[in-house]
Amino acid sequence: MQTSLKIAVVGSGLVGSLLAIYLKKAGHTVHVYDRSPDIRKINFSGRSINLAMSNRGWKALDGVGVGDAVREIAIPMGKRAIHLVDKLNFQNYGQEGESIYSISRGKLNRKMIDLAENAGAEFHFEQKIWDVTLSDATLHIGESERGEWEERKYDMVFGADGAFSRIRHRMQRQSMFNYSQEFLNMGYKELNIPANADGTHKLDKNSFHIWPRGEYMLIALPNLDGSFTCTLFMPFEGANSFESLTDRKMVEDFFEKNFPDSIEVIPELANDFFKNPTSTLVTMKCFPWTYEDKIALIGDACHAIVPFYGQGMNAGFEDITVLNEMIEKFGDDWKKIFSEYQISRKPNADAIAELSYRNFMEMSTKTADEKFLLQKKIEKVFSDKHPDKWIPLYSRVTFSDRPYAEALAIGDFQNAIMDEVLKLDNIENIWDSPEVENKILELLQNA
Amino acid sequence: MQTSLKIAVVGSGLVGSLLAIYLKKAGHTVHVYDRSPDIRKINFSGRSINLAMSNRGWKALDGVGVGDAVREIAIPMGKRAIHLVDKLNFQNYGQEGESIYSISRGKLNRKMIDLAENAGAEFHFEQKIWDVTLSDATLHIGESERGEWEERKYDMVFGADGAFSRIRHRMQRQSMFNYSQEFLNMGYKELNIPANADGTHKLDKNSFHIWPRGEYMLIALPNLDGSFTCTLFMPFEGANSFESLTDRKMVEDFFEKNFPDSIEVIPELANDFFKNPTSTLVTMKCFPWTYEDKIALIGDACHAIVPFYGQGMNAGFEDITVLNEMIEKFGDDWKKIFSEYQISRKPNADAIAELSYRNFMEMSTKTADEKFLLQKKIEKVFSDKHPDKWIPLYSRVTFSDRPYAEALAIGDFQNAIMDEVLKLDNIENIWDSPEVENKILELLQNA
Numbered sequence: 001m002q003t004s005l006k007i008a009v010v011g012s013g014l015v016g017s018l019l020a021i022y023l024k025k026a027g028h029t030v031h032v033y034d035r036s037p038d039i040r041k042i043n044f045s046g047r048s049i050n051l052a053m054s055n056r057g058w059k060a061l062d063g064v065g066v067g068d069a070v071r072e073i074a075i076p077m078g079k080r081a082i083h084l085v086d087k088l089n090f091q092n093y094g095q096e097g098e099s100i101y102s103i104s105r106g107k108l109n110r111k112m113i114d115l116a117e118n119a120g121a122e123f124h125f126e127q128k129i130w131d132v133t134l135s136d137a138t139l140h141i142g143e144s145e146r147g148e149w150e151e152r153k154y155d156m157v158f159g160a161d162g163a164f165s166r167i168r169h170r171m172q173r174q175s176m177f178n179y180s181q182e183f184l185n186m187g188y189k190e191l192n193i194p195a196n197a198d199g200t201h202k203l204d205k206n207s208f209h210i211w212p213r214g215e216y217m218l219i220a221l222p223n224l225d226g227s228f229t230c231t232l233f234m235p236f237e238g239a240n241s242f243e244s245l246t247d248r249k250m251v252e253d254f255f256e257k258n259f260p261d262s263i264e265v266i267p268e269l270a271n272d273f274f275k276n277p278t279s280t281l282v283t284m285k286c287f288p289w290t291y292e293d294k295i296a297l298i299g300d301a302c303h304a305i306v307p308f309y310g311q312g313m314n315a316g317f318e319d320i321t322v323l324n325e326m327i328e329k330f331g332d333d334w335k336k337i338f339s340e341y342q343i344s345r346k347p348n349a350d351a352i353a354e355l356s357y358r359n360f361m362e363m364s365t366k367t368a369d370e371k372f373l374l375q376k377k378i379e380k381v382f383s384d385k386h387p388d389k390w391i392p393l394y395s396r397v398t399f400s401d402r403p404y405a406e407a408l409a410i411g412d413f414q415n416a417i418m419d420e421v422l423k424l425d426n427i428e429n430i431w432d433s434p435e436v437e438n439k440i441l442e443l444l445q446n447a
Numbered sequence: 448m449q450t451s452l453k454i455a456v457v458g459s460g461l462v463g464s465l466l467a468i469y470l471k472k473a474g475h476t477v478h479v480y481d482r483s484p485d486i487r488k489i490n491f492s493g494r495s496i497n498l499a500m501s502n503r504g505w506k507a508l509d510g511v512g513v514g515d516a517v518r519e520i521a522i523p524m525g526k527r528a529i530h531l532v533d534k535l536n537f538q539n540y541g542q543e544g545e546s547i548y549s550i551s552r553g554k555l556n557r558k559m560i561d562l563a564e565n566a567g568a569e570f571h572f573e574q575k576i577w578d579v580t581l582s583d584a585t586l587h588i589g590e591s592e593r594g595e596w597e598e599r600k601y602d603m604v605f606g607a608d609g610a611f612s613r614i615r616h617r618m619q620r621q622s623m624f625n626y627s628q629e630f631l632n633m634g635y636k637e638l639n640i641p642a643n644a645d646g647t648h649k650l651d652k653n654s655f656h657i658w659p660r661g662e663y664m665l666i667a668l669p670n671l672d673g674s675f676t677c678t679l680f681m682p683f684e685g686a687n688s689f690e691s692l693t694d695r696k697m698v699e700d701f702f703e704k705n706f707p708d709s710i711e712v713i714p715e716l717a718n719d720f721f722k723n724p725t726s727t728l729v730t731m732k733c734f735p736w737t738y739e740d741k742i743a744l745i746g747d748a749c750h751a752i753v754p755f756y757g758q759g760m761n762a763g764f765e766d767i768t769v770l771n772e773m774i775e776k777f778g779d780d781w782k783k784i785f786s787e788y789q790i791s792r793k794p795n796a797d798a799i800a801e802l803s804y805r806n807f808m809e810m811s812t813k814t815a816d817e818k819f820l821l822q823k824k825i826e827k828v829f830s831d832k833h834p835d836k837w838i839p840l841y842s843r844v845t846f847s848d849r850p851y852a853e854a855l856a857i858g859d860f861q862n863a864i865m866d867e868v869l870k871l872d873n874i875e876n877i878w879d880s881p882e883v884e885n886k887i888l889e890l891l892q893n894a
Binding site: 149179 | 624
């Protein structure tokens with residue numbers, strides 16, 4: 001057991017709540033602050049893609065014994081349902097029994113706060129943190145940025161306050177703080193597929209649904225109540241863009257033409273489209289993540305990524321797993337804990353940012369591409385036969401806890417090999433032949 | 448003549464002052480704000496590399512008729528003096544008569560403020576701008592960030608307030624604002640070579656002096672009073688680093704060993720070393736640079752670069768040239784002026800950032816490398832003979848006003864050609880032969 005400290009966690013989101021449970025179980029006093037009201041007491045308004053929990057997320061939850069409570073609100077998705085304009089294909093994500101899990105962000109957040117409160121963390125909602133004194137972990141709280149502030153001193157402050165973190169904001173003003181934020185020229189908008197009258201799902205419940213259309217795409221993830229949360233990703237400007245769809249008829253015509261099988265399952269299409277906001281997508285990187293033994297950033301506050309690999313929450317939860325490993329290793333030496341945490345984690349945060357950015361292309365374009373689907377089939381056959389020699393990139397990211405940076409590097413290496421393999425004569429017909437298998441073995445050997 | 452506006456320029460540095468002259472001559476009311484005292488009334492304390500004014504800087508100054516006033520305080524440097532441990536080499540920067548110009552930042556800034564005041568701009572010193580309302584160009588001014596603020600409304604605000612711009616700070620909080628700041632693991636420290644007793648220079652006056660040593664280097668630029676401003680660039684940490692030199696003897700031994708010919712000309716070496724601060728080096732990029740027709744960033748406030756190409760001030764001054772071109776083209780349509788200014792300027796700002804970053808290697812390593820010096824000689828011979836076919840990269844950046852982005856692209860192309868040329872057998876002896884000339888012509892042809 002560590003020496004008990006008085007710790008503030010800023011942000012009562014998923015990462016903040018789970019971190020509070022870990023810290024509480026390690027014997028600390030934990031106060032969680034959030035500028036918003038208690039999400040359990042308000043009608044949570046969407047504006048969030050459903051979450052896809054995978055291996056790294058579950059590992060962090062199970063590490064503190066709360067995985068099963070979360071499994072109750074999760075729906076397994078073992079495959080992609082790929083809606084082409086004229087047909088529907090399915091593609092398994094991994095091996096038999098391997099799934100990612102659809103969870104509503106609102107539901108999960110409420111549950112995580114309940115679990116953290118049960119563990120003994122104290123939550124302070126509607127408390128606006130405007131600044132932090134780095135050297136002595138003092139929070140500055142007040143009604144407004146220009147009004148009166150009050151000070152709360154802690155032994156340590158965690159910034160789990162998301163991509164626009166106030167805690168990071170103070171660190172950014174330090175010299176030698178590296179920082180970047182880059183927005184995509186693409187936004188997203190939430191739409192809704194309601195349940196059937198009998199509460200069943202209108203589309204296959206255990207699939208992650210994608211309508212890949214190149215520059216834009218629609219996705220849908222199942223909810224427990226029979227509905228699906230849909231998300232339309234599209235450029236802000238240009239030919240097929242949010243800007244170009246200016247009235248109800250244009251939206252309906254656009255969906256009719258491009259997502260014909262979605263029309264009958266999204267009854268409120270035009271209403272949702274004009275009522276729901278268009279949200280932005282940002283990649284944020286920074287370093288350092290910590291200040292002495294006083295301040296540490298975690299989750300989106302230090303590495304916000306675009307959602308196309310479904311790894312945002314998983315990466316944030318894995319931060320906690322790594323932090324906890326360092327705590328177990330270095331005991332009360334928080335300087336060492338923070339320093340090892342950020343050094344070990346930074347390259348992996350950069351790698352999942354890169355993989356997530358690239359994956360928009362895979363989801364929106366390649367899943368509709370015959371060559372890509374052939375590559376996936378070849379990889380699957382080879383990987384089934386030589387599981388020690390080939391873990392597909394998606395599986396390494398999603399169904400393992402190997403470092404993201406390793407996944408990125410090995411994924412690039414595998415793609416180079418598959419580029420060679422796909423050049424083989426008549427590959428469409430010999431893709432599952434010993435010839436192809438031997439070619440891959442040879443290329444692996446020569447590397 | 449444009450419709451007369453009430454314009455605030457935040458920042459009374461070089462770019463802010465020159466911009467004020469341009470705006471004043473275009474008929475506007477111009478108020479320049481600075482949080483610091485009037486630099487003309489204080490003892491300016493160094494912490495600044497001397498400036499190297501080149502073509503782009505002069506063009507902007509001459510464009511508003513103040514070039515000659517600045518030439519009075521400038522010293523031409525036509526060559527690099529390369530101090531190897533055991534010998535001294537010289538290398539011309541360009542053609543006969545082409546020079547860059549050493550100017551003291553403090554001297555130049557005082558002169559620019561005088562010139563701007565003479566032109567009718569009003570300066571408000573020791574006025575701290577804490578915030579700006581983007582939509583109506585209102586400045587918020589006060590003694591302290593948390594104290595009382597007063598509002599000053601303008602038609603338009605320019606942020607010429609440097610790499611840590613407060614005006615940009617507000618824009619950064621807007622959605623879709625792309626931003627990055629990256630610090631080098633290297634810092635710099637100012638040292639001093641005083642004049643001889645008779646006021647003459649201790650080293651060649653018309654040279655830019657470099658002591659290239661790979662990971663670190665020393666440079667010296669002449670001042671009017673016979674002294675040189677020296678700057679030591681070195682990693683913060685590691686074998687040869689600021690951190691590693693902890694006492695007077697270590698500093699003196701280090702210089703004795705690595706910069707032997709500098710020892711007798713820097714009498715206050717150890718004093719300067721421990722008295723002067725170690726400064727950081729940052730590259731900052733952002734976009735957009737403007738907000739509607741109300742706010743525009745200019746100079747370091749929107750593109751801070753490392754100093755290794757001597758182009759920081761030149762690039763900032765060229766922003767003004769480009770802005771002025773847009774003003775002449777689009778009259779009172781400030782939305783158009785701002786939009787064209789940022790679109791035209793951004794790729795060039797990115798290019799000079801990249802060139803500046805790369806140029807540390809050229810200065811600190813390649814200037815001591817025989818192969819590199821040979822390449823320069825070959826380029827020189829070819830360029831003299833075919834000036835229409837080959838402008839060396841350094842000349843294009845320094846002695847022309849062709850866009851930086853073009854210089855970067857053509858420079859990469861030229862380097863690829865020279866890589867081929869340097870592979871020729873016996874190149875050390877045939878470098879000025881017709882064979883080499885024809886090889887280059889052929890490679891240019893085939894591109």
